[in-house]
Amino acid sequence: xxxAVQSIDDPNPHFHIDIETDxxxxxxxxxxxxxxxxxxxxxxxxxxxxxxxxxxxxxxVHSAPEVFDAQARDWS
Numbered sequence: 136x137x138x139a140v141q142s143i144d145d146p147n148p149h150f151h152i153d154i155e156t157d158x159x160x161x162x163x164x165x166x167x168x169x170x171x172x173x174x175x176x177x178x179x180x181x182x183x184x185x186x187x188x189x190x191x192x193x194x195x196v197h198s199a200p201e202v203f204d205a206q207a208r209d210w211s
Contacts, residue, residue, distance in 0.1 A: 155196055156193060
């Protein structure tokens with residue numbers, strides 16, 4: 136997972152967390168089970184709101200394969 140902090144147009148928290156994954160649908164489902172709600176889709180990305188109000192963007196892999204493989208976590 137790579138973390139990026141960006142400015143967003145949202146009156147509730149002023150940052151969001153990008154979650155890079157090799158299975159966007161499965162990671163989205165996992166986060167929904169934990170209480171997040173999906174609020175939008177953008178291209179292949181899913182935009183969720185965590186129970187505490189923060190935004191989460193679930194993104195397909197965009198890191199170099201060796202970086203993703205070395206840093207990825209399996210939360211199952």
